[in-house]
Amino acid sequence: MGLLGNLASSGALSQILVGLSRTTILFIVSSGLTLILGVLRIPNIAHGSLYMVGAFVACTVFQSLGGGMPAFWAALAVAPLAVAALGFVLERGFFSYLYDREHLMLLLLTFSFALILGDLVKIVWGAEYRSVTVPGFFQGSAEVFGLPLPYYNLFLLLIGPVIAVFLWLVINRTRMGKIARAAAVDSEMVSAVGINVGWVFAFTFVLGCFLAGLGGALIAPMVNISLGMDHSLIMEAFLIVIMGGLGNIWGALLGSLIFGHTQSLGILAWPQFGIIFPYLAVVVVLLFRPKGLLRSTW
Amino acid sequence: MKAMASFLAAVVLVSCVAFSGFAGDTIKVGLVDTYTGPATTFTNDVLDGFKLATERINAKGGVLGKKIEHVTRDDKFKPDIGLTMAKELILKENVDILMGTINSATALAVSDLCRKEKVPFLVTFSKSDKITGEKGHRYVFSLNENTEMAGRAAAMVLSKKPYVKYWIAGDDYEYGHAIANGVFDHLKQLNPKVQLLGQSWWKVGETDFTPYITQILAAKPDFVIVATGGAGMVNFQKAAQSTGFNKRVPFYQHTAIELSTLMPQGPNAPEGVYGTANYLFYYPDTKENQAFVDEFRKAYNRYPKSGALYGYMAAQFIAKSYEKAGKIDREKFIDAMEGMALDSPVGKLEMRACDHQLLLPVFFGVTKKSPQYEFLVAGDVVSVPPKEFMPGCDEIRKARAK
Numbered sequence: 001m002g003l004l005g006n007l008a009s010s011g012a013l014s015q016i017l018v019g020l021s022r023t024t025i026l027f028i029v030s031s032g033l034t035l036i037l038g039v040l041r042i043p044n045i046a047h048g049s050l051y052m053v054g055a056f057v058a059c060t061v062f063q064s065l066g067g068g069m070p071a072f073w074a075a076l077a078v079a080p081l082a083v084a085a086l087g088f089v090l091e092r093g094f095f096s097y098l099y100d101r102e103h104l105m106l107l108l109l110t111f112s113f114a115l116i117l118g119d120l121v122k123i124v125w126g127a128e129y130r131s132v133t134v135p136g137f138f139q140g141s142a143e144v145f146g147l148p149l150p151y152y153n154l155f156l157l158l159i160g161p162v163i164a165v166f167l168w169l170v171i172n173r174t175r176m177g178k179i180a181r182a183a184a185v186d187s188e189m190v191s192a193v194g195i196n197v198g199w200v201f202a203f204t205f206v207l208g209c210f211l212a213g214l215g216g217a218l219i220a221p222m223v224n225i226s227l228g229m230d231h232s233l234i235m236e237a238f239l240i241v242i243m244g245g246l247g248n249i250w251g252a253l254l255g256s257l258i259f260g261h262t263q264s265l266g267i268l269a270w271p272q273f274g275i276i277f278p279y280l281a282v283v284v285v286l287l288f289r290p291k292g293l294l295r296s297t298w
Numbered sequence: 299m300k301a302m303a304s305f306l307a308a309v310v311l312v313s314c315v316a317f318s319g320f321a322g323d324t325i326k327v328g329l330v331d332t333y334t335g336p337a338t339t340f341t342n343d344v345l346d347g348f349k350l351a352t353e354r355i356n357a358k359g360g361v362l363g364k365k366i367e368h369v370t371r372d373d374k375f376k377p378d379i380g381l382t383m384a385k386e387l388i389l390k391e392n393v394d395i396l397m398g399t400i401n402s403a404t405a406l407a408v409s410d411l412c413r414k415e416k417v418p419f420l421v422t423f424s425k426s427d428k429i430t431g432e433k434g435h436r437y438v439f440s441l442n443e444n445t446e447m448a449g450r451a452a453a454m455v456l457s458k459k460p461y462v463k464y465w466i467a468g469d470d471y472e473y474g475h476a477i478a479n480g481v482f483d484h485l486k487q488l489n490p491k492v493q494l495l496g497q498s499w500w501k502v503g504e505t506d507f508t509p510y511i512t513q514i515l516a517a518k519p520d521f522v523i524v525a526t527g528g529a530g531m532v533n534f535q536k537a538a539q540s541t542g543f544n545k546r547v548p549f550y551q552h553t554a555i556e557l558s559t560l561m562p563q564g565p566n567a568p569e570g571v572y573g574t575a576n577y578l579f580y581y582p583d584t585k586e587n588q589a590f591v592d593e594f595r596k597a598y599n600r601y602p603k604s605g606a607l608y609g610y611m612a613a614q615f616i617a618k619s620y621e622k623a624g625k626i627d628r629e630k631f632i633d634a635m636e637g638m639a640l641d642s643p644v645g646k647l648e649m650r651a652c653d654h655q656l657l658l659p660v661f662f663g664v665t666k667k668s669p670q671y672e673f674l675v676a677g678d679v680v681s682v683p684p685k686e687f688m689p690g691c692d693e694i695r696k697a698r699a700k
Contacts, residue, residue, distance in 0.1 A: 011516035018509045025506075119334075127338035129532055129558070133566040134540070141541050147512045150540035222540070223505045224532035224562065228336045232503035264509035271498035271513055275470060 011268055014147040019264030021153035024160035025219050026256035030237040031167060031249050032211030038247020038297040039184045039204040041103060042095065045110040047212050048234030049117035053086065054079045054216025055225045056125050062132045062220070069135045072221075079217035080210045087209025091202050099201065114230070122227055130225040138221070152221060159218065163211075167249060170207070180204050184247055184297045236278075243285045245292030254293050258285070324367045325360075325626060327352075327616065328387035330380050330398040330408060331422075333372040336529055337400045339558055340605045344422045345370065346598050347609030348397070355613065361620045366613065369393065373404055380404035381411060388415050394626060395420060397612055402426035402472065409438040418632055420615070422608040425473060427480075430655040431689075432697040436632060439654040441608045441615070443576050445473065448552045449480020450687035451660035452574050455680060456481070456550065457488035461521035463495045465514055468525025470499040477552050478525035495519045504530065507537035515546055522549035531559040535568050544568040555663045555676035557603045567674040571665040576658050577604040577644060581679050590643035607643060611656070614640050615649060652691035657684035 065071035244251025266277025373380030405424035427446035468474035554573025663676030
């Protein structure tokens with residue numbers, strides 16, 4: 001009891017739980033980013049914008065179905081699928097034509113889509129803030145170690161491992177996943193054995209976009225859904241991906257865990273400058289492991 | 299002969315261009331503001347309030363027989379773009395007056411330009427107290443409250459409450475720090491017993507406040523000053539609602555009671571949050587305010603927010619000052635505007651002569667559910683009159699002399 005009691009009274013245990021729930025969103029978004037980066041070699045700057053679109057779609061679905069639990073699940077299902085569909089259009093309509101060009105071209109294209117999607121969101125949804133509230137079931141908070149932990153954060157704690165297992169299954173247990181992994185290492189070889197790499201790329205891109213949309217839908221009830229919500233997230237997601245090792249999904253998981261926890265525990269240690277801890281972690285990791293913690297696929 | 303003809307043509311052309319700025323029979327107002335991105339939730343209200351007032355003025359024949367027209371430029375929330383746009387409006391569009399911006403850095407840069415170019419600049423949302431404080435000058439006016447005014451007004455009300463141990467938390471940028479210091483420093487002066495237990499600062503755009511909230515609760519303060527701005531207002535309130543933060547410790551946020559913060563959250567915003575605002579469409583419950591709300595709703599089908607008041611009053615001050623000046627002259631316009639007092643939806647408002655700061659009341663209230671609206675409103679509203687909290691003219695002169 002001694003050590004545990006001390007930790008609990010200082011709020012550390014509660015901060016660890018909060019950090020874990022934060023990890024969930026970071027992992028979902030950055031795993032999609034790293035997937036696309038690893039297989040397609042696209043540093044997709046528009047990933048954050050897709051996450052924003054996911055949040056707006058979730059908001060619209062949730063509100064048009066009148067709120068409540070069924071609307072919440074519907075929003076959670078529709079938003080990622082809608083963003084995945086958008087991803088499919090982007091990949092087939094634009095990116096697929098540029099794979100044999102320089103990476104810089106792809107980077108510019110993703111950047112221009114970040115701007116275009118931002119303006120599209122403004123045209124479709126307007127500039128006003130939007131907000132959805134979690135259905136009654138998730139409202140309020142549980143008392144954990146004497147401090148409140150919102151039920152919704154608990155829900156995120158459950159969702160995180162589910163997504164991780166889902167991704168593991170897709171990548172390791174499906175044919176498509178195996179081909180995608182092979183394509184990440186050597187796409188020429190994969191096409192040489194008669195596999196249509198174009199469709200592997202499309203599949204990976206769509207899966208990555210699905211994850212961005214899911215992240216947006218999951219964060220929607222916690223925040224203000226607004227233009228600009230993509231900016232800070234895309235930077236954090238890139239840092240996580242770099243820290244974990246480019247293209248490595250488990251690196252994204254590890255990076256998200258580090259990012260989420262250095263923040264929540266950093267706040268406890270030094271609230272005034274809590275924001276610097278995750279970035280400090282990035283610096284430390286890159287000092288000792290310049291290629292990231294886990295093996296990069298690049 | 300041919301050379302002569304083209305020379306004459308050139309002369310005609312040049313003189314047309316040169317005189318177009320003077321010979322116009324309109325008063326041209328240039329608005330530089332952020333018309334893309336999240337800030338538009340505030341700036342569109344300024345523009346719409348301004349349009350509403352100018353349309354009414356123009357329908358009655360304008361000012362000195364001239365109609366007020368306006369041109370807008372989007373500064374994309376970037377000071378360098380804003381400054382370029384302002385230059386373009388002054389030099390190419392020949393505007394008589396400039397208005398804007400929501401970004402304080404842009405406002406200060408444009409203000410400096412206007413001082414050099416001797417063009418009146420009416421600030422309509424920037425909350426930096428430097429604009430009419432230490433960086434103030436003859437050509438700049440502010441039509442909104444600033445961090446110093448809000449801080450002093452909030453401190454006056456809070457100093458009468460029994461809380462001792464305070465915690466400060468906020469968005470880590472100039473506005474956040476300015477508002478937090480504005481409240482706490484004056485609170486400390488008014489009530490020396492208060493103490494600062496600690497502070498937390500998060501990055502602008504932070505989405506997950508839960509780790510900050512649990513940490514603050516673990517420290518057990520009596521009262522928390524939350525210095526968030528823009529999107530952070532709603533984000534923090536949502537986190538407060540889901541963690542029950544507002545039920546465990548009382549907290550204050552400037553603009554917590556404003557429509558821009560409460561309406562997006564619908565009926566699920568946290569109750570009991572203390573806040574200050576320049577404008578509430580339901581308070582004061584006067585004929586003037588009701589008439590303004592009705593007019594605005596009829597035109598735009600939404601409730602007016604603070605920005606609408608600023609834009610609406612900017613147009614009124616422009617019209618009345620020109621009328622008083624008797625001609626379209628920038629210097630005479632400024633002389634006329636100094637000390638002018640006009641009726642507004644929130645009562646009589648005076649443009650203080652010594653610092654060109656509009657003397658606005660600050661409403662202090664606490665969020666509560668309303669049977670009438672589908673969102674929370676401010677209850678127990680106290681109107682703090684500007685005379686009680688404004689820094690004196692001596693203080694302003696001292697700050698400017700530095």
